[in-house]
Amino acid sequence: QKEVEQNSGPLSVPEGAIASLNCTYSDRGSQSFFWYRQYSGKSPELIMSIYSNGDKEDGRFTAQLNKASQYVSLLIRDSQPSDSATYLCAVSSINYQLIWGAGTKLIIKP
Amino acid sequence: DVKVTQSSRYLVKRTGEKVFLECVQDMDHENMFWYRQDPGLGLRLIYFSYDVKMKEKGDIPEGYSVSREKKERFSLILESASTNQTSMYLCASSFRGASTDTQYFGPGTRLTVL
Numbered sequence: 001q002k003e004v005e006q007n008s009g010p011l012s013v014p015e016g017a018i019a020s021l022n023c024t025y026s027d028r029g030s031q032s033f034f035w036y037r038q039y040s041g042k043s044p045e046l047i048m049s050i051y052s053n054g055d056k057e058d059g060r061f062t063a064q065l066n067k068a069s070q071y072v073s074l075l076i077r078d079s080q081p082s083d084s085a086t087y088l089c090a091v092s093s094i095n096y097q098l099i100w101g102a103g104t105k106l107i108i109k110p
Numbered sequence: 111d112v113k114v115t116q117s118s119r120y121l122v123k124r125t126g127e128k129v130f131l132e133c134v135q136d137m138d139h140e141n142m143f144w145y146r147q148d149p150g151l152g153l154r155l156i157y158f159s160y161d162v163k164m165k166e167k168g169d170i171p172e173g174y175s176v177s178r179e180k181k182e183r184f185s186l187i188l189e190s191a192s193t194n195q196t197s198m199y200l201c202a203s204s205f206r207g208a209s210t211d212t213q214y215f216g217p218g219t220r221l222t223v224l
Contacts, residue, residue, distance in 0.1 A: 032211045043200055043215040044153075088153070092211045096141045096160060096204060097168075102152035 002027040004091050006101035015110050019076040023089030023101055026070070030099075032092035033065055035074045037085045038103065044088055048074065079108045113137070114216035116201055122222045129188040131219050133201030140206035142184035143213065144168075144176060146197040153200070159184055160206060191223045 003026045013019040021035070032051055036044035048063040050056045050072065056063045062075040072091075076083055089101040117132040133142065143158040145168075155168030157176040165176050173195060177185045184203075188195055198220050202213040 034212065041220075043218045045215070046212055049212055090213075095158070095166065096206060096211055097143075097155065097158065098211060098213055100153040102150070 002091075002093055002099050004089055004099050004101040006087075006089050006104045008102060009105040010107050011104055012107045012109055013079050015079060015081060015108055017079055019079045019083065019106055019108070021074040021076075021087050021089075021104050021106065023072045023074075023091075024070055025072070025089075025091045025099070027091065027093060027099070028067075028070065030091045030093065033063070033072045034090040034098065035061075035063060035072075036088040036090060038088060039085045047087070076106075081108045081110055084108045114201060114203055114214055116199075116216040116219050118219050119217060120220050120222075122224065123188075123191050124224055125192060127188075127191050127223075129191050129221065129223075131186040131188075131199055131201075131221070133184045133186070133203075133216055134182055135203040135214070135216075136182065137203065137205070137214070138181065139203035139214075140181070141204040141213075142178065143202040143204075144174075144184065144186045145200045145202065146170070147200055147218075148197050156186065191221075193223050195221065196223045197221060 035047045038044045050063040064073045086103040088103045090098040114135045144156045159178045201216040204213045
């Protein structure tokens, strides 16, 4: 059974600090890795995608991938109250499917 | 921008009714997916389709069927709605290409079965 594991949280971070979200996956054949943000009652929206080992930065967001350790993370710098949401990690699988983690709830405290 | 639309944001149905949920995407994506999302259980794949008239069962297909007669439209059908099908239903689409598995979601339909 292919799995994606995330800490369910909630993860509480002070405003302005760095939020660090982590995800591990079981399928060594996975090639594509994604972070989605989901506000309560809304649908998931793509934040970052990463395909090769190392870091990828986009504004306040940095995705980190380590295929040897089967680990992907998302860093959010200068956290804002608007970053409070559930963050879903997804990993590519066969037939264009994604395997989804259950999500980490992030709370940014003003 | 990719746009995925779903026919209803909120829907209330009675047990035993036949329910149709429709999803339309405007980006010529080959792949389309139906998920349900319940608290604590994450996203669970019901059915997906990677071409017109093609369909594949996901992890939880029981009690559901799908139809894809046109590339842009993917319908989810609850043949006889039951209370345990009360959930948030999410449609997604993606382009079929190397390393481009990004899925784009519609706004979701919150279905309540009484």
